[in-house]
Every structure is written in structure tokens, then in C-alpha cells.
Amino acid sequence: xxxxxxxxxxxxxxxxxxxxxxFWEERLALNLLIYSIYLLATTFINPDVVKSFKLKIYGSAxxxxxxxxxxxxxxxxxxxxxxxLLLFIGFGHQQQIRTIFTAFLAAILQMVTVPFNAIKxxxxxxxxxxxxxxxxxxxxxxxxxxxxxxxxxxxxAAASNVFAHYAGTIxxxxxxxxxxxxxxxxxxxxxxxxxxxxxxLFLTGGLLLAFFDKSLEKxxxxxxxxxxxxxxxxxxxxxxxNIVETFTGNLLTRKMALKTEYIVGIISFAAxxxxxxxxxxxxxxxxxxxxxxSGNFSGELHQGTNSLIFSIVMAMAVILYYFRxxxxxxxxxxxxxxxxxxxxxxxxxxxxxxxxxxGYYIEFHGLTHKRIGVLVFAIxxxxxxxxxxxxVAKQKTIFYLFKVNGNIWFALLLTFTLINWDVLIVKYxxxxxxxxxxxxxxxxxxxxxxxxxxDKNRSKIHPSTNNNSEIAKVYQPExxxxxxxxxxxxxxxxxxxxxxxxxxxxxxxxxAEYFGVNRKD
Amino acid sequence: xEEIPEPQMSYVGKKIAxxxxxxxxxxxxxxxxxxxFFLIIAGAVFTLSAAIVxxxxxxxxxxxxxxxQNHWRRALITIIxxxxxxxxxxxYIFALSYFHL
Numbered sequence: 001x002x003x004x005x006x007x008x009x010x011x012x013x014x015x016x017x018x019x020x021x022x023f024w025e026e027r028l029a030l031n032l033l034i035y036s037i038y039l040l041a042t043t044f045i046n047p048d049v050v051k052s053f054k055l056k057i058y059g060s061a062x063x064x065x066x067x068x069x070x071x072x073x074x075x076x077x078x079x080x081x082x083x084x085l086l087l088f089i090g091f092g093h094q095q096q097i098r099t100i101f102t103a104f105l106a107a108i109l110q111m112v113t114v115p116f117n118a119i120k121x122x123x124x125x126x127x128x129x130x131x132x133x134x135x136x137x138x139x140x141x142x143x144x145x146x147x148x149x150x151x152x153x154x155x156x157a158a159a160s161n162v163f164a165h166y167a168g169t170i171x172x173x174x175x176x177x178x179x180x181x182x183x184x185x186x187x188x189x190x191x192x193x194x195x196x197x198x199x200x201l202f203l204t205g206g207l208l209l210a211f212f213d214k215s216l217e218k219x220x221x222x223x224x225x226x227x228x229x230x231x232x233x234x235x236x237x238x239x240x241x242n243i244v245e246t247f248t249g250n251l252l253t254r255k256m257a258l259k260t261e262y263i264v265g266i267i268s269f270a271a272x273x274x275x276x277x278x279x280x281x282x283x284x285x286x287x288x289x290x291x292x293x294s295g296n297f298s299g300e301l302h303q304g305t306n307s308l309i310f311s312i313v314m315a316m317a318v319i320l321y322y323f324r325x326x327x328x329x330x331x332x333x334x335x336x337x338x339x340x341x342x343x344x345x346x347x348x349x350x351x352x353x354x355x356x357x358x359g360y361y362i363e364f365h366g367l368t369h370k371r372i373g374v375l376v377f378a379i380x381x382x383x384x385x386x387x388x389x390x391x392v393a394k395q396k397t398i399f400y401l402f403k404v405n406g407n408i409w410f411a412l413l414l415t416f417t418l419i420n421w422d423v424l425i426v427k428y429x430x431x432x433x434x435x436x437x438x439x440x441x442x443x444x445x446x447x448x449x450x451x452x453x454x455d456k457n458r459s460k461i462h463p464s465t466n467n468n469s470e471i472a473k474v475y476q477p478e479x480x481x482x483x484x485x486x487x488x489x490x491x492x493x494x495x496x497x498x499x500x501x502x503x504x505x506x507x508x509x510x511x512a513e514y515f516g517v518n519r520k521d
Numbered sequence: 522x523e524e525i526p527e528p529q530m531s532y533v534g535k536k537i538a539x540x541x542x543x544x545x546x547x548x549x550x551x552x553x554x555x556x557x558f559f560l561i562i563a564g565a566v567f568t569l570s571a572a573i574v575x576x577x578x579x580x581x582x583x584x585x586x587x588x589x590q591n592h593w594r595r596a597l598i599t600i601i602x603x604x605x606x607x608x609x610x611x612x613y614i615f616a617l618s619y620f621h622l
Contacts, residue, residue, distance in 0.1 A: 246602040
């Protein structure tokens, strides 16, 4: 036990120092990969952590995300990196967890409670034969009174100016003394750097020291994936049920019988199917075959797509509502199921319409992040519908839906991070410049990794007059656009020169090679 | 199994929460229909007196809870039910100020 605590505390200290060495005044790139390798190594060496297959999978996913930060260095890769790190930590320290959402929550909880976890670990360590337990027991006794004293001091300071003056003087003197002490021993160290080390310690501690409370894991363990028919017994009511009962009297106890719910479900699904059939028929005749763009076609497509995606999400909610409980076990529910399946198929046709709409949009106006976002959302809707079908067909719970969808979303996130979207958008739009009405202001606002492509294709970038951008309103917009591009290239040169090898990433390196920028180190 | 009897104040509290909400809502709806200024005064007087009565009963439930700690769940439900009248009053005041006054 003591060995484990010593190892974890030493790893945290080392991690804090590594953090400040890697990230102080640097961009997030190669340094993230090095930090991740350190975290992965420490977690896998930690004897408290069971090296399960699941942990290895999420560890590999995190390593892939870190590599992608070095390769693509996009905002998406950073988001994926943070999510994968939190999932790895969540699953690492509480391995009974099954969904990514609980793992995410567990990791956040572990990060927030790091002072408590650190005190618990610190109280178990020993230097030679000397144990630090008595010292940290004292801290444990003082922690809550200290918080209360600080809180009341703030209140009294707000109530009395004289008290506030004395409190301020005492705090300033303490601060000055600590500053003097710091500069006396470490002349070259700045206060900001010390704070950065503390942040490193805090973060590394949060990632390595496990949260001692396992309530979240235990709570999730109660969730089942397979639906079971539960007969409601008296005395199983929740607090909220009782509160509502106070105001509604016996209205709650007059429950809708299963047969009534079944009939309501049949009527609802039949009506919704008919409605969607009409919409799909209109879409198939007007959109799928023989689409002719009208005047306000951009706005029309945008509006339509948003509504359709919302309707698909709502459709899944309606199905989940009807198949939430005992209707799943009703022996005459075959018709209802068939209607629900038919509605799912119709929703799938609706998603195809969304794809076609977005395809037209891309064909006429080029690629943008938003249009790609619509495609991604439509893919997520297909996955959602497929899992809802499994839920209804195999009598699964909503917990199962969350578990499966969460894992698929994470896998998709990793897959989409493999693509360098900014470069793809610029390349596609510039290659189709004759057929597509591109927005040069949008293209020049994308990340610095697109600068070489934009520089190569300067002749293809022409500003349009019907744009709301600030540049479009100035005199000679084409020159202003080129000036903006030159400014961005200059800014890149300046930035690249200031960074060390820790900020190395493939995209910056490619851009620097193109513009002939060399680092001084 | 013999059912544990509900503490007296919890029962009274529930009834008071229920009738406070009902009477308040009735005054509010009647005002919306009749637009009579008298009902504004009546509503204000009722709200004030209901607030005093509710506070006293909540205090008594808390005192009762100290003696009968195993009834904490019922006491909690009653207190939450009584406190729910506060957002209800705020909602009615907001509706009156927005649409009528």
C-alpha cells in the first residue's frame, strides 16, 4: 500500500514538472503526445489499475488521438484528445463502468476531487521509517474549519470596512513575505511559472490519483441492458411522485391501462406514418428526381434540413416513449411494432432526403464545416435509428441505447479526426471553382495549414460583391483579401520562429517547408 | 405489516400546500376573467397570510422531524410541496405584470 502511494505521489510530482517543461509558452502538439505517453505508462504501471481489454482499447484510442494532434493539429483533434483522455481515465480507475457518459463523469469527478484524493494518498506515504500520516490527519482536521473561516472572513469583510482593511493588510503582508522567500531561494523563477507547475501537479494528480468513492460505478451497475417486466408494487414510489400526488390527488393512481396505451399508440403511429408517407412522396418526386433550384434555394435547403433532422430526433423519442415499459411484453403488440418499424424505415428515407439536400448544397455552394456537420448528423441519425430498432426488436433498455450509441459516437469522433477537414474543404472548393460559387472570405479564414494551398491558388480566389464580410465592404476587396492572406503568412512565420521543437506538428512543418521558414533552434 | 401512521403536522402541511395552491390559482383565474381590482387586493392579502401560515407549519414540521426522525421522507415531501407554492406565486405575479398590469 505504502509502495503504491509513494509511486503515485512521485509520478504526480514528476508529471507536474514534465507538464511545465512541455507546455510552458508552447502550442499543443508533440508535447501532448509526450505527456500522454507518460500518463499511459504510469497508468499501466500502477498496480491498482486492472489491465483489462477495455482499458487497452481506450488507451490505444487515446494514443491515436494524441498522434492525430501531431499529424492534423486541428481543433477537432484537440477535442478528441481531451475526450479520449477523460474516457481512458474514467474507465481506468473505475473499470465496472460501461457507458462513455459515466466514464466521462467519473473522470471529471476525479479531477474535481483531486485535493481529497491527494491528501488520502499523501497520508499513506512514508519516507524511510517516518510516516506522514499524523501530519495529514492534522490537515484533514483543519480543512473544513479553514474553509468556514475563509467564508465568514469574506462575509465580515463585506459587512465592515475596518475589518476588510485589516484582513487585506494581513493577506498582503503574507503575500509579500512569500514572494520575498521565493525570490531569495529561486531568483530566476517567476510566480507565473510556479503557478504553472501547480496547475501541472493539479492536472496530473487529477489524472493519476483515483477517486476513493465508487458510488457512480455502483449506481451504473444497477442499470440493466435487457428489459424485464416489472410489476409495480406499493411502496415503490419516488419522492417526486409523492410531491405530485399531493397536488393531483387520485389522478395519478388512475393509470392508463396497457390496452388503452396500445390503442393510443396504434392511432399515433398510423397517423404519423401517413403524414411521413406524404412528405416522403413529395420529397421523392420533387427532390430525388428532377430537382430544380429556385431563387432562395440556399435558405430553403438550410431550413428544410434543420427541421428534418429535428423531426428524426423527435421520432426516436416517440418510439422510445411507447416502448419504454410493459408495451414491449404485450402479446398483441405485433401491429404496433410493425407500424413502428415502418415509421423507422420512412425516417430512414427522410435521412436520405437530407443527404440529397446537403449534396445539392455542396454541389452549388461548395464544402463548409456546417455542411459536413449536417452529413455527420445524418449519419448519427441512421445509427440512432438502427439502435432504436434493436431496442424495440430485442427488448433492450434505454441504458443499452446510451451504451451502444456512446461507443459508436466515440469511434466516429476518432474516425472523423483522421481527416484534415480544413485542407479537404479548401482543396475541394478550389478544385471545383468553376462549378461552385465559393466564398473566398470563408476560405481565407480557415486554419494556417491551408495557407500553402491558398498561396498556390491565389488566382482562383476572387471576392464576390454580395457578401457581408468586412473585407467585402472595403474599397478594392481583391487587394484587401490578398493583404489579409499575406498578413496571415507573416503571422505564421513569426509564430513558427518563436516556438521550440515541443510545438512540432506535421501541418505546421509542411507549411513552414512551403514558405521556407526555418526555426532558430 | 402495520402501516406507520403519518405525523400530524406532515398531514396538515400537505393539506395546507394543496389548498394554498388551489385558492391562489382560483383567485388568479377569477381575476383574469373579471379584471376586478378587488381580487388583486384579496390575492395579496391571501398570499401574505398563506405565507405566514406555511412558514409556521414548516417550522412545526421541522420540530416534529427532530422527535420522529424515521419520518424524514414524509416531512421532506411535505416541505417541498409547501415550498413549491413560492414559484407558483412568482409565476402568477409575472403573468399579471406581463399581460395585465
